Amino acid sequence: MKDIENTNAELEWLGVTYKTILAPEDTGGAMSIVDSTSPVGSGPPRHIHHNEDEAFVVLTGTCRVWLEGEEKVLQAGESAFIPRGSEHTFKVIGNEACRHLVILTPGGFEGFFVDMAAGQFAIPDDMPAIVESGERHNMTFTGPPLD
Numbered sequence: 001m002k003d004i005e006n007t008n009a010e011l012e013w014l015g016v017t018y019k020t021i022l023a024p025e026d027t028g029g030a031m032s033i034v035d036s037t038s039p040v041g042s043g044p045p046r047h048i049h050h051n052e053d054e055a056f057v058v059l060t061g062t063c064r065v066w067l068e069g070e071e072k073v074l075q076a077g078e079s080a081f082i083p084r085g086s087e088h089t090f091k092v093i094g095n096e097a098c099r100h101l102v103i104l105t106p107g108g109f110e111g112f113f114v115d116m117a118a119g120q121f122a123i124p125d126d127m128p129a130i131v132e133s134g135e136r137h138n139m140t141f142t143g144p145p146l147d
């Protein structure tokens with residue numbers, strides 16, 4: 001287990017970096033913002049945030065964003081809104097890493113990335129630990145990553 005003292009530090013898990021640039025402590029719990037950079041080909045399994053609305057803002061690169069069966073391609077400067085309770089995922093395409101902001105309201109989900117960076121959990125071997133942290137952060141997994 002990695003010792004992560006400063007949750008505002010840049011974290012790394014599965015080749016993705018995560019830096020919390022606005023913490024719930026700074027917003028009365030209302031919101032958090034994570035600045036993340038994901039390599040080409042990466043993206044999470046389909047999942048649902050049951051208690052948080054998410055705005056996904058692409059700063060560099062290109063992403064396929066899948067939301068409830070509908071897909072769109074986001075370029076730098078574009079964004080998607082993912083209402084709480086909706087199944088979604090994304091995948092980085094093209095030839096450049098995707099830097100994006102994950103804005104969640106209320107805040108708190110960034111604790112999942114802290115857990116993942118501390119545990120350096122592997123897929124599929126450590127899925128129980130990943131699912132457990134997801135559930136503690138109001139997230140359930142619903143399907144595979146995008147092809």
Ligand SMILES: O=C(Oc1cc(O)cc(O)c1C(=O)O)c1ccc(O)c(O)c1
Binds near residue numbers: 014016043045047130
């Ligand atoms: O939760 C995971 O990823 C994410 C979920 C989001 O709603 C926004 C995001 O930007 C990410 C992310 O950048 O990773 C997740 C869960 C499980 C897993 O194996 C992952 O690789 C990511």
